[in-house]
Amino acid sequence: MRLLLLAIDQLDRRLLQRCVDAGGMPTLAGLLERGRSGAMAQPQPHATAALWATVATGWPACRHGVLADRTVGPGGWSARAVQPTDWRVAPFWHRTAQPVAVLNWPGTAGATCSAAPALATGEAVARGWLRAPGVAHGDAPLQAWGLDPACVAPAADLEAVRELRVHPDDITPLMLAQLLQGVPEAEHSAPLQALCRSALAELATWQALSLDLLAHGCPQMVLRWDALALLATRLLHDDGRQRISRPWQLLGNLCQLMDLMLHALLQHLDADGHVLLVCAGTLPAALRPGPQGALDRAEPGFAVMAGPGFAADSLHQGGSLFDVLPSLLAASGQLAAPGLPGRSWHGSALATGAARPRAWPAEDAEGADMLSALPPLLDPADLAPPAQRLPLGSDWLQAQGLPLPDLAPLRRIAAETHACELHGLALSLRETGHDAIAEKALAAALDAAPQATGPQWLALLWAAERGDAPAARGLIAQSHVLAAQLPPGDLREAVLACAARDWPVAEPLLRRQLGVRHLPLNVGAWLGRALAGQGRHAEAVDALQEALASPYESLATVQLLAQVQLRLGRLAAAEVSARQSIAMSPDSAMGHALLAEVLAAGGQRDAAIAAQWRACQLAPQLSGLRARWGELVRPSMAR
Amino acid sequence: MSIRIEPCGPERWALAVSLLPELLEVDRMPAQAWVACLANAPAQLVGAAAVVKRARDQRRTGYRGLVRVLPAWRRQRLGTQLLTRLCEETQRWGVPWLHAWSAYSESDASGELGFLRGQGFERLREISYFYADTAATLPQLRQRVARLLAHQPVAQRWQLHPLTAADTASVVALYAAHFSMSAPAAAARVARALDTPIGRACSVLGRNAAGELCGFLLAKPNDGLPEVDLWMVDPRHRLGPGALLLLACFAERLADIGAPGAHFHCNDETPATLKSARRFGATGTRQAFTYAKWVGVQGGGV
Numbered sequence: 026m027r028l029l030l031l032a033i034d035q036l037d038r039r040l041l042q043r044c045v046d047a048g049g050m051p052t053l054a055g056l057l058e059r060g061r062s063g064a065m066a067q068p069q070p071h072a073t074a075a076l077w078a079t080v081a082t083g084w085p086a087c088r089h090g091v092l093a094d095r096t097v098g099p100g101g102w103s104a105r106a107v108q109p110t111d112w113r114v115a116p117f118w119h120r121t122a123q124p125v126a127v128l129n130w131p132g133t134a135g136a137t138c139s140a141a142p143a144l145a146t147g148e149a150v151a152r153g154w155l156r157a158p159g160v161a162h163g164d165a166p167l168q169a170w171g172l173d174p175a176c177v178a179p180a181a182d183l184e185a186v187r188e189l190r191v192h193p194d195d196i197t198p199l200m201l202a203q204l205l206q207g208v209p210e211a212e213h214s215a216p217l218q219a220l221c222r223s224a225l226a227e228l229a230t231w232q233a234l235s236l237d238l239l240a241h242g243c244p245q246m247v248l249r250w251d252a253l254a255l256l257a258t259r260l261l262h263d264d265g266r267q268r269i270s271r272p273w274q275l276l277g278n279l280c281q282l283m284d285l286m287l288h289a290l291l292q293h294l295d296a297d298g299h300v301l302l303v304c305a306g307t308l309p310a311a312l313r314p315g316p317q318g319a320l321d322r323a324e325p326g327f328a329v330m331a332g333p334g335f336a337a338d339s340l341h342q343g344g345s346l347f348d349v350l351p352s353l354l355a356a357s358g359q360l361a362a363p364g365l366p367g368r369s370w371h372g373s374a375l376a377t378g379a380a381r382p383r384a385w386p387a388e389d390a391e392g393a394d395m396l397s398a399l400p401p402l403l404d405p406a407d408l409a410p411p412a413q414r415l416p417l418g419s420d421w422l423q424a425q426g427l428p429l430p431d432l433a434p435l436r437r438i439a440a441e442t443h444a445c446e447l448h449g450l451a452l453s454l455r456e457t458g459h460d461a462i463a464e465k466a467l468a469a470a471l472d473a474a475p476q477a478t479g480p481q482w483l484a485l486l487w488a489a490e491r492g493d494a495p496a497a498r499g500l501i502a503q504s505h506v507l508a509a510q511l512p513p514g515d516l517r518e519a520v521l522a523c524a525a526r527d528w529p530v531a532e533p534l535l536r537r538q539l540g541v542r543h544l545p546l547n548v549g550a551w552l553g554r555a556l557a558g559q560g561r562h563a564e565a566v567d568a569l570q571e572a573l574a575s576p577y578e579s580l581a582t583v584q585l586l587a588q589v590q591l592r593l594g595r596l597a598a599a600e601v602s603a604r605q606s607i608a609m610s611p612d613s614a615m616g617h618a619l620l621a622e623v624l625a626a627g628g629q630r631d632a633a634i635a636a637q638w639r640a641c642q643l644a645p646q647l648s649g650l651r652a653r654w655g656e657l658v659r660p661s662m663a664r
Numbered sequence: 665m666s667i668r669i670e671p672c673g674p675e676r677w678a679l680a681v682s683l684l685p686e687l688l689e690v691d692r693m694p695a696q697a698w699v700a701c702l703a704n705a706p707a708q709l710v711g712a713a714a715v716v717k718r719a720r721d722q723r724r725t726g727y728r729g730l731v732r733v734l735p736a737w738r739r740q741r742l743g744t745q746l747l748t749r750l751c752e753e754t755q756r757w758g759v760p761w762l763h764a765w766s767a768y769s770e771s772d773a774s775g776e777l778g779f780l781r782g783q784g785f786e787r788l789r790e791i792s793y794f795y796a797d798t799a800a801t802l803p804q805l806r807q808r809v810a811r812l813l814a815h816q817p818v819a820q821r822w823q824l825h826p827l828t829a830a831d832t833a834s835v836v837a838l839y840a841a842h843f844s845m846s847a848p849a850a851a852a853r854v855a856r857a858l859d860t861p862i863g864r865a866c867s868v869l870g871r872n873a874a875g876e877l878c879g880f881l882l883a884k885p886n887d888g889l890p891e892v893d894l895w896m897v898d899p900r901h902r903l904g905p906g907a908l909l910l911l912a913c914f915a916e917r918l919a920d921i922g923a924p925g926a927h928f929h930c931n932d933e934t935p936a937t938l939k940s941a942r943r944f945g946a947t948g949t950r951q952a953f954t955y956a957k958w959v960g961v962q963g964g965g966v
Contacts, residue, residue: 098674102681105674171717171727171757187758215899216841416678418707425710425734430685432678 026293027123028245028357029300030349032077032130033283034254036304037276038064038327044277050284052291053329056302060331061370063340065348066609067305067326068456071449074107074131076305076346077249081116081130083350083365085453085612088400089114091132092408092449095442101412102435104442107132114400117350118247121357125245126238128231134176189237191229193222200225203282207274217269220259224279228252232286239293245357248290253279257308276308299332299356303349330370332356339370345608366611402459405466408446411439411473444474451483456580457612458644478506485511485520486546490581494525516546523551528558547572550582557589565589580609580616587619591626599623614644618653625657633657665702667710667737669745672697676707683712683732686765690716690849698749700733700742710737713746715753715762724788724956726761727754747783751959762959767791767952777955785955790932796946797925798918804944805912812905819905824913827867827880829858834877835869842896857884857893865921866890868913870897870906881910883926890918892928895937911940 044050045057068079068086071093078091086092090113098105112132118125127133172190177183204221205211211218228250235248253276260272269275287302294300305326328344334356347367354361355371419429447470454463467487470480481504488496498521501507511517515534522531535552549572556565569586587602603620610616617640624633637654644650672680680697681687687695700711711733719725729750733742754762764785768777812819827835832854840850857863866883879897883890892914897906918926928946930937931954 098677100673100675100677102678103674171719171759173717174756213900412678416676416682416707418676418679418709419682421705421708422679422682425736427682427734429682430688432681434688435678435681 026239026244026246027295027298028353029290029294029298030247030353031287031290031300031302032080032247032249033302033304034073034077034249034251035257035306035308036253036280037308038304040273040276040308041280041304041327044280044284049277049281052284052288053302056287056291056300056329056331060300060329061335061337061339062329063327063344065303065305065326065328065340066345066605068346068609069452071452072445073251073254073306075449075453077131078112078116079346080303080305080349081118081247082112082114083117083347083361083367084114084400085347085366085457085610087403087450087453087457087459090403092403092446092453093442094131096446097409097411097439097443099409100416101410101439102416102432104438106134109133113403117354118245121245121359123244123357125247126235126243127247128234129249129251130247131249134173185237186234189230189233191226191233193219193226196222196225196229200229200282204275204278206278208269208271208278210269214269220256221275224252224256224259225282227255228279228283228286232289235290236293239290250283253283253308254306297333299334300330301349301353301356302329303346304328305346328370330356334371336370344368344370345611347611348608368608402454402462403450404462405447405450405469408443408450411436411443440474441477444470444477444480447473448477448479448483451480455487456610458610458614458616459612476506478510481506482510482546489520489524489551492524492526494521497521497524519548519551520546523554526558528555531555532559547582550585553582553589554585557585562589562593566593566595580606580613583609584615584619587623591619591623594626596623596627600627612643614640614647614650616640617643618650621653621657630657666704667700667740667742668703668706669698669700669711669742669749670706672699672712672714676709679707679709680712680714683709683734684714684730686730687714687716689853690718696753698746700737700746710734711742711746713750715750717757717759719759720763721761721788721956724761724763725759726763726956726959727757727759728763728765729754730765743779744783751957755959760958760960761956763788764955764957767954769950769952780955780957783957785957787953788956789954791929791952791954792931792938792941793927793929793949793951794941794946795925795927795949796915796941796944798915798923801944801946802915802919805908805915808908809912812908816905819909821873822870822878822904822906822909823872824868824870824909826864826917827858827869827882828864829855831869831877831880832858835880835882838877838880838896838898839882839894842894853893854882857882860885862890862921862923866914866917866923866926868910868917870910870913872901878904879906879910881914883914886927890914890923890926892926895928907936907940911944 041050041053045054048054068076071086072091074094075086075091078089079085082089090111091107094107095104096107096111097103109132116130116133118127172183172187174180174183177186201218201221204225205218208217211221231248231250235246238246256279257272257276260269260275291300303326326346328340328349330339330352335352345367347365348370349367351361351365351367351369352371355369361369415429415432423429447466451463451466451470454460454466464487467480467484470477471484474480481500485497485500485507488500501511501517501521511520515537519531519534519538522528522534532552532555535548535555538548539552549568553565553569553572556562556568566586566589569582569589573582573586583602583606587599587606590596590599590602600620600623603616603623606613606616607620617636621633621637621640624630624636634654634657637650637657641647641650641654676699677697680699684697687697695714695716697712697714699709702708702710711731713729713731716728716730718727720728729747731743731746731750733746751762764780766776767789768780772778809819825831832851836847836850836854839854840847843850857867862885863883867881869880870878872878877898878901881895882893884893885891895907895910895914897904897910914926927949928941930941932938
């Protein structure tokens, strides 16, 4: 094997570190020692399929088109899992010269995957692979073992996959005991044991298929393990009876088993082969150990890579999920498409120009190519809406004496799915600096499913962010969901005070909420804003750095941190933060403009002009950016 | 008139559901459907069939199928052709059995049972339906509960309450685990029962001293009388008196609302329920049977 991309869904860095420190993951410890590793910013964890489609295409969700795990089907009366036809940008394995085995990547299974049992649980739904066999393994109880033929390509491999699958009943007592070690409830909980068997069977199935492919000379492999995510989700949501006192221990045991499997995979790696291990998504806060205060924050993703050519300082300044694809292409000896927003971590790619610095000047011919290579931005109107009228043919059925049933449940499912997609689109557009369309997408999401929680929270947070107190107050007053989740008290008052920019009132209220877990609200980040608003910049920096690990508002937090650091004259730190914000969202004009300010303050005028020009290109509608570019350029012209 | 049978795409999904409204009971869209339509008018459906790919039954693992043909187009082998599609699809997934959607009594007059038997469906489980008269049952239950409370400390620790919307989360978890169904589907069924006055008045639950849910009895209306939708005790508490306490509490609720009796049913895998029904004087009203067809497995088996 020449290249292995192993994605582990929801592996928390602290959990991993704990296992490595305890000596439970020797293979990964070795990989960390001889390879490069570092934190990796990721888009907001809205949907599994969207996140991994970003890895496979190198583009944000608002461009690659995978916005949620499910989408509205043609006709507008149904919801189905995301399929390959929904991707607006082809994944990299469609563009490589050598075959790539793709296992268990969301959104890659065939058309009938919408019928896969996994759908019913709301977990990551689409599994499958291309150019190599794949398998769908749903939530069915132990005795059921249907395999969706559409999840296996080529179809001729279906029988081989059937043979290689590992049934939960085939999990050995020793393996189960290893997983349940140190979990006191395991002995008496049949549901917990069944759940663990399912998770292990899932993992073992992928391992069996991977090893089989490698034994048959598969040169490149993209593999995603989601047993950890499956276990975590089920522990938390599906069945309260499976809740255990030490979930961290159980998840750690699973990591140790994964390490053994990783060891077996690496045995097949050539001497000059590359391995990239990418961990993204976040573990549910309630499964993490520690005091309540620590639960509010999730770690960013991280990457580990080994193989010739990865630069020693690849991840020193932080990477992002967008960087995975350019790095992967460079490692397999290919040039990345010129417009890709990410940066390669691979040294040779930098040398050959396959990867570019993020703040590129675009006046040259290459710059024009870069922009033309941009996949078009999705507009809310591009998404298929739910049906509004009765289906064609209803009158015929009525004429046959058949009363039409109440189709409201179908309408509700389609509307919720549509709202979920619009929510994902709004988040992605906002992260990439397209605020106006993002607001439009959010308004459409609120319109599609007025009772959905996510869009309502987002609307409230955005109102608070732009300082629109009447809108924030109105949203809480109109929404039962928000009124229930934000009852009268400190937190509600804090949000309203932040929206009113009344920082002295907001600060003590926020401080009282710091140790409490809240839904999609990063109290630490808001405290940082309150302190910065009062001119207490040094304290604001501390609060913002503390809050940075949250999955929510991270881009806005990083940008605010850069601004405050710039205000304090900490130019080196400000540049790191500005670059980090660009890494998180390469399409955001704000990030480039911030970098320009930092560079200008440090006397790097040419670099500042280039960064400002990039900001102008990304948001040509913002005349202020162009004016500032003019200010930066003028002294040069005078010179 | 020429009829065409073809897979039902998402654009005709709502039409297929109009013919097969049972699919609305299923959460989300875990079904695959075929439609029979007039050859020159694809929107004019004369029949439909669907298979729900969620496993059921421990002994005969299989998927659940449903076929319907409009009366005017029967006796043209359309049902057989639609059923063949369901069997083929089940087989393609490597699943050996296809279960009929409903249970049928031996005296079924609709002709559906005859059709299923003709297609090779075998009898699988027996489902017994009972009617319990409140006036006859309640005194016996009260007597038995009094004895339990006097002699069994475990019984004293059970706290019985009406089941309300606030208890939904834990009830849904137990419900979903029992039927191997998703939490949203279970939540929908619980909500549907609690949406009715009878459901709200008669559904009860039991907790232990630690406040953990130990069991519940969910009621729904049937012909104006309460019917037990699900009466279950968490497996960890099954050896105790929980089932009886729940039943007694349910009977007290029946008396409170003046219901003369209640319907309930159980299958032949729950002998304890059958025994309770007989002990407390419930009378059997009818029996029905579930049916399934062996479809074999493509490629030699799983």
